[in-house]
Amino acid sequence: xxxxxxxxxxxxxxxxxxxxxxxxxxxxxxxxxxxxxxxxxxxxxxxxxxxxxxxxxxxxxxxxxxxxxxxxxxxxxxxxxxxxxxxxxxxxxxxxxxxxxxxxxxxxxx
Amino acid sequence: xxxxxxxxxxxxxxxxxxxxxxxxxxxxxxxxxxxxxxxxxxxxxxxxxxxxxxxxxxxxxxxxxxxxxxxxxxxxxxxxxxxxxxxxxxxxxxxxxxxxxxxxxxxxxxxxxxxxxxxxxxxxxxxxxxxxxxxxxxxxxxxxxxxxxxxxxxxxxxxxxxxxxxxxxxxxxxxxxxxxxxxxxxxxxxxxxxxxxxxxxxxxxxxxxxxxxxxxxxxxxxxxxxxxxxxxxxxxxxxxxxxxxxxxxxxxxxxxxxxxxxxxxxxxxxxxxxxx
Numbered sequence: 001x002x003x004x005x006x007x008x009x010x011x012x013x014x015x016x017x018x019x020x021x022x023x024x025x026x027x028x029x030x031x032x033x034x035x036x037x038x039x040x041x042x043x044x045x046x047x048x049x050x051x052x053x054x055x056x057x058x059x060x061x062x063x064x065x066x067x068x069x070x071x072x073x074x075x076x077x078x079x080x081x082x083x084x085x086x087x088x089x090x091x092x093x094x095x096x097x098x099x100x101x102x103x104x105x106x107x108x109x110x
Numbered sequence: 111x112x113x114x115x116x117x118x119x120x121x122x123x124x125x126x127x128x129x130x131x132x133x134x135x136x137x138x139x140x141x142x143x144x145x146x147x148x149x150x151x152x153x154x155x156x157x158x159x160x161x162x163x164x165x166x167x168x169x170x171x172x173x174x175x176x177x178x179x180x181x182x183x184x185x186x187x188x189x190x191x192x193x194x195x196x197x198x199x200x201x202x203x204x205x206x207x208x209x210x211x212x213x214x215x216x217x218x219x220x221x222x223x224x225x226x227x228x229x230x231x232x233x234x235x236x237x238x239x240x241x242x243x244x245x246x247x248x249x250x251x252x253x254x255x256x257x258x259x260x261x262x263x264x265x266x267x268x269x270x271x272x273x274x275x276x277x278x279x280x281x282x283x284x285x286x287x288x289x290x291x292x293x294x295x296x297x298x299x300x301x302x303x304x305x306x307x308x309x310x311x312x313x314x315x316x317x318x319x320x321x322x323x324x325x326x327x328x329x330x331x332x333x334x335x336x337x338x339x340x341x342x343x344x345x346x347x348x349x350x351x352x353x354x355x356x357x358x359x360x361x362x363x364x365x366x367x368x369x370x371x372x373x374x375x376x377x378x379x380x381x382x383x384x385x386x
Contacts, residue, residue: 022227022274029233053275055229058236082308089306090240 003031009106012039017048020056028056032063040072043105047078057086064096073097075105118145120179121278121310122167127176129162136162138334139176149304149311151321153356154331161282163331164314168202168280169193181277198226201276203267205283209255215242216251219270226274241269245299261292268299278310279303285317297323318357322346330356 001024004015014035020028035042044060046052060076067074075097079087087093099105122144129137137159144150154160165171166178169185178185183196209218219238223229229237242248245265255263264284271279281300285293297320303309315321321328321342328345330337332352338345345353372378 022229025233026229029230054237054240054273055227055233057240058233061236061240062232085306089302090243 001027003028005031005035008102011041011043011102011106013043013045013102015045015048019051020049020059021051021053022055025053025055025059029059029062032059033066036063036067036070036072036074039067040070042067042072042074043077043099043102044074045077045102046083047080049080049083052083052086054086057090057092060096061092075099075108077102077105118147120144121146121148121181122150122312123177123179124163124167125177125179127163127166127173127178129166129171129174136334137166137173140331140334140336141176142329142336142339144310144312146310147304147308148326149300149313149324151325151328152312152314152331153316153318153321153328155316155356157333158331159334160314160316160331164280164282164312167312168200169197198274199277201271201274201279203264203271203279203281203284205286206263209263209266209270211255213255214251215247215253215255215258215266218255218266219251219273222270222274237273238269241273242266244272244302245269246295261288261296264288264292264296265299268296272303272307272309275307276309278312281311281313281315283315283317284313285315285320290319293317293320294323296320300324 001016001018001020003017006013012035014031016028018024032044064074077099078101079098084093087096099108120143124140124142126139126141127137128135128139140163152160152163162171166173167180180196181199185193185196188196209215213221216235216238219241220234223234223237238251239248242251245268247262247265247269250258250262250266255266258266284296284300288296300311300313301324304311313324325342327339327341329339330345330353337350337353338348346357348354
C-alpha cells in the first residue's frame with residue numbers, strides 16, 4: 001500500500017493505493033488518524049485500492065467516526081466495485097458518503 | 111459461476127485420497143477439485159466419509175495415500191510454520207460452534223486476530239462488531255456463549271470463522287439441529303459471504319434442502335467413494351439408485367447384506383474394535 005496526502009480547495013485529500021489488508025491496515029490507520037485532527041474536510045481517495053479486507057474497513061470506520069466527533073466531514077472517492085461489495089455486506093454504503101470523483105465531492109452539498 | 115470450470119482457479123485439489131482407520135478403509139481413492147468462488151456441498155449419509163474428508167481438508171488428519179492441495183500448495187510435507195501460514199487463509203465453522211465458554215462472544219470472535227496479527231485493539235473490536243453485524247448478531251459481543259441459542263451460536267461461529275477474511279471457508283453441518291427458518295438464514299449468510307467476498311466455501315451437510323439452496327456443485331459420497339459430482343440439477347436428474355435414495359431421504363438406511371451383517375455381529379469381519 002502507498003499513500004499521498006495533499007490539500008486542495010480547503011480539503012485534505014488522502015490517496016490510498018494498492019491492498020489494504022492485515023499487513024497494511026495499521027499504516028493506513030496511522031495516516032488517517034494523523035490527518036483527521038488537522039482536517040475539517042477530508043476526502044479519502046481509493047480509486048487505486050485493489051483490495052480491502054475487514055481490517056481496512058474497520059480502519060475507515062474508526063477514521064470516519066473520529067472525524068465526525070471532531071465536527072469534520074469525510075467522504076470517500078472512487079470506490080471500485082470489489083470495495084463497494086465489502087462495504088455493502090456490512091451496510092456501510094448507507095453510512096459513508098461516497099462520490100465518484102474529487103470534483104463532485106468538492107461541489108457536493110455538505 | 112458462468113465461466114467454464116476448467117478456466118477457474120482451483121482452490122482445493124483432492125487427488126486419489128485414501129485413508130484407513132485401522133484396517134477399515136474410509137476414503138477409497140477419491141479425487142475432486144473445488145474452484146475459486148464456488149460453493150461445494152459434500153453430502154452423504156452416516157459412514158459415507160464426508161466428515162473424514164473434511165478433517166483431512168482442514169489438516170486434522172493425514173491421508174494413508176494420495177494428496178491434497180490447498181490454494182495451490184501441497185499439504186503433505188509442509189512444515190508447521192507453512193501450515194500455520196496457509197491456514198490463516200482458511201476459516202472453519204465447526205458444527206458445535208466450538209466457542210470458548212469462558213470468553214465473551216466478542217473475545218471469541220477476536221481470538222484469531224489476537225493469535226495471528228498485531229492489529230490495534232480498536233481495529234479488532236470494530237472488525238468483530240462488523241462480523242456480528244453481518245451474521246445478524248449486532249450488540250451480542252458482551253454476552254457469554256451460554257447465553258446464546260443454538261442458531262446464534264452457529265452464527266457466532268461463522269463470525270469467528272470469517273474474522274480473518276479467509277479465501278476458503280469450511281462449514282461443518284451448518285444447519286444441523288436448527289429449525290427451518292434459522293437454517294434458511296444461515297444458507298442466506300453463506301451465499302452473501304460468497305457473493306460479497308468472493309469466498310470459496312465447502313459445506314458438509316446431510317440437509318438436502320440446504321444443499322440445494324446454496325450449492326454450485328454437490329459431491330455425493332457413499333461408503334468412501336464419490337457417487338457423483340455435479341450441479342444441483344445433475345444430482346436431481348441422476349438415475350443412480352443410491353443418489354435417489356439420498357433424495358428420498360433413505361440414505362441413512364444401509365442396504366443389508368446378510369452375510370456381511372452376520373460377520374460383523376460375530377466379529378468375523380473387519381477389526382472394528384481395533385479402530386483408531
